[in-house]
Amino acid sequence: MTYLTFEQVTKTFQSTAGPIEVVAPFDLTVARGELVVFLGPSGCGKTTLMRMVGGLETPSSGRILLEGTPLTRPDHRRGMVFQSYSSFPWLTVAENVAYGMRYRRDLSAGAKADRAQHYLAVVGLSDFASAYPSRISGGMRQRVAIARTLAAGSEILLMDEPFGALDAQRRETLQLELHKLQEEDARTIIFVTHDVEEAAFLADRVILFTRRPARILAEVEVSRRLGSRRTLATRDSQDFFALRTELLAQVRATAVEEAAA
Amino acid sequence: MAATRRTDLVIGLIACGALFAAWELVAWLGLTSPRFLPAPSQILVALWRMITEQSLLWHAGVSTLRVWTAFLIAAAMAVPIGIMMGSNRIVGAALEPLIDFIRYLPVPALVPLSIIWFGVGEETKIFLLWLGTFFQLVLLVADDVHRVPQEYHEIAATLGAPGWRRLLDVALPAMLPTLVDNMRITLGWCWTYLIIAEIVAADSGLGFVIWQARRYFKTPEVMAGVIAIGVIGLLTDQLVRVLHRRWFSYLRP
Numbered sequence: 140m141t142y143l144t145f146e147q148v149t150k151t152f153q154s155t156a157g158p159i160e161v162v163a164p165f166d167l168t169v170a171r172g173e174l175v176v177f178l179g180p181s182g183c184g185k186t187t188l189m190r191m192v193g194g195l196e197t198p199s200s201g202r203i204l205l206e207g208t209p210l211t212r213p214d215h216r217r218g219m220v221f222q223s224y225s226s227f228p229w230l231t232v233a234e235n236v237a238y239g240m241r242y243r244r245d246l247s248a249g250a251k252a253d254r255a256q257h258y259l260a261v262v263g264l265s266d267f268a269s270a271y272p273s274r275i276s277g278g279m280r281q282r283v284a285i286a287r288t289l290a291a292g293s294e295i296l297l298m299d300e301p302f303g304a305l306d307a308q309r310r311e312t313l314q315l316e317l318h319k320l321q322e323e324d325a326r327t328i329i330f331v332t333h334d335v336e337e338a339a340f341l342a343d344r345v346i347l348f349t350r351r352p353a354r355i356l357a358e359v360e361v362s363r364r365l366g367s368r369r370t371l372a373t374r375d376s377q378d379f380f381a382l383r384t385e386l387l388a389q390v391r392a393t394a395v396e397e398a399a400a
Numbered sequence: 401m402a403a404t405r406r407t408d409l410v411i412g413l414i415a416c417g418a419l420f421a422a423w424e425l426v427a428w429l430g431l432t433s434p435r436f437l438p439a440p441s442q443i444l445v446a447l448w449r450m451i452t453e454q455s456l457l458w459h460a461g462v463s464t465l466r467v468w469t470a471f472l473i474a475a476a477m478a479v480p481i482g483i484m485m486g487s488n489r490i491v492g493a494a495l496e497p498l499i500d501f502i503r504y505l506p507v508p509a510l511v512p513l514s515i516i517w518f519g520v521g522e523e524t525k526i527f528l529l530w531l532g533t534f535f536q537l538v539l540l541v542a543d544d545v546h547r548v549p550q551e552y553h554e555i556a557a558t559l560g561a562p563g564w565r566r567l568l569d570v571a572l573p574a575m576l577p578t579l580v581d582n583m584r585i586t587l588g589w590c591w592t593y594l595i596i597a598e599i600v601a602a603d604s605g606l607g608f609v610i611w612q613a614r615r616y617f618k619t620p621e622v623m624a625g626v627i628a629i630g631v632i633g634l635l636t637d638q639l640v641r642v643l644h645r646r647w648f649s650y651l652r653p
Contacts (some may be wrong), residue, residue, distance in 0.1 A: 225555075228650060229650055275653055
């Protein structure tokens with residue numbers, strides 16, 4: 140059985156200027172443990188699609204199925220990582236991670252504490268457990284958010300340009316870490332970005348979007364070309380360059396189309 | 401950081417000192433009539449006499465008690481109502497026009513009505529102070545709720561928090577620093593209404609003291625009374641700022 144399925148999903152927002160079609164009928168299946176990157180111009184509707192998976196928006200028509208069951212409301216099986224305001228400033232790093240399990244009744248207090256400890260270690264923040272988010276770097280704050288969703292028990296991580304506000308160095312470090320994490324933990328990740336290089340480096344599969352309303356322009360099986368393991372060396376490989384150039388050409392084509400429209 | 405703050409303080413003190421020195425000089429040279437602009441030294445003497453002979457501190461205590469009673473009643477009502485207005489569209493739409501209307505009514509214009517309703521006792525004074533505070537604060541609180549980043553609500557929602565827990569666990573702590581700041585500001589406004597409340601048939605309080613001094617043209621005493629209010633306001637404000645820094649130290653890098 141397929142894991143996550145989009146069936147003819149559409150989204151139309153009502154505005155004072157009339158209805159705005161954000162997502163055209165959209166079909167996609169995502170396998171368990173796959174890292175899918177939604178790549179496309181800003182405002183193309185890719186984030187809306189991801190938010191519908193999270194249950195933060197409802198499709199205007201069509202449905203999204205998780206293991207055959209339609210998704211309606213948000214729950215802890217799908218966790219969001221935002222670009223900004225990704226952690227609570229009034230809680231320490233450890234409390235932020237533990238917050239992921241706050242509303243779970245199936246875990247004892249002890250189990251929650253153990254899990255929080257564990258995922259803090261996974262993202263390498265054990266030494267900063269009692270620090271407040273304002274006193275750690277932006278990269279660490281994003282790790283806090285990732286640890287929170289992992290601790291919450293999210294099977295699907297929905298990441299909305301999570302590294303968009305970081306400098307190039309930290310970005311690269313976190314991309315590597317995310318990849319390693321996903322290899323070990325086999326969570327399903329939907330990662331939204333407009334950065335071609337980030338998409339090529341992270342993805343098992345890149346879904347390239349047209350401008351609004353969101354449609355699939357192209358699908359690229361990155362794993363088949365770069366392998367599923369990525370290291371710093373991947374970035375310097377011929378295959379990576381070729382892939383990046385190819386994706387860039389596609390993105391530019393949409394930009395030209397947009398300028399002409 | 402500490403050095404800059406100390407520099408600011410020194411600059412502030414020097415500016416104040418210069419102003420008072422100039423004022424003193426002008427009065428000492430006889431350029432102004434003491435009846436209109438007494439020298440700072442005369443005001444200080446008056447202040448001391450009022451403390452020792454006219455129980456100024458007791459009057460100040462009475463006024464402070466009135467301000468705080470009215471303010472606490474206003475805050476205890478404004479915070480829950482403001483949160484409801486900010487988080488529930490129907491409640492917000494229902495109350496906002498009404499509150500906006502009352503907010504623009506000048507408090508002095510409601511003095512006669514207040515006397516008809518509550519007489520000339522303590523209730524009228526508390527009511528007038530409450531009137532000047534509640535309607536301002538409630539809108540500020542509603543606004544604070546609106547300004548909680550959408551992301552915080554959504555993080556809580558995806559982790560399975562029901563609506564009311566989102567308010568309690570996320571919106572409230574997120575808005576608390578600005579809430580305390582807004583309370584500090586409205587408490588200041590409450591003091592500005594004190595004079596109006598205490599001019600109405602009062603026999604105690606700083607407003608009464610100032611009004612009495614005016615009747616006998618004791619300008620130094622009028623000014624001493626005004627200064628007493630200013631000092632209390634300044635001290636309260638600074639105290640709340642210190643507490644704010646301590647409570648919300650997590651906001652600073």
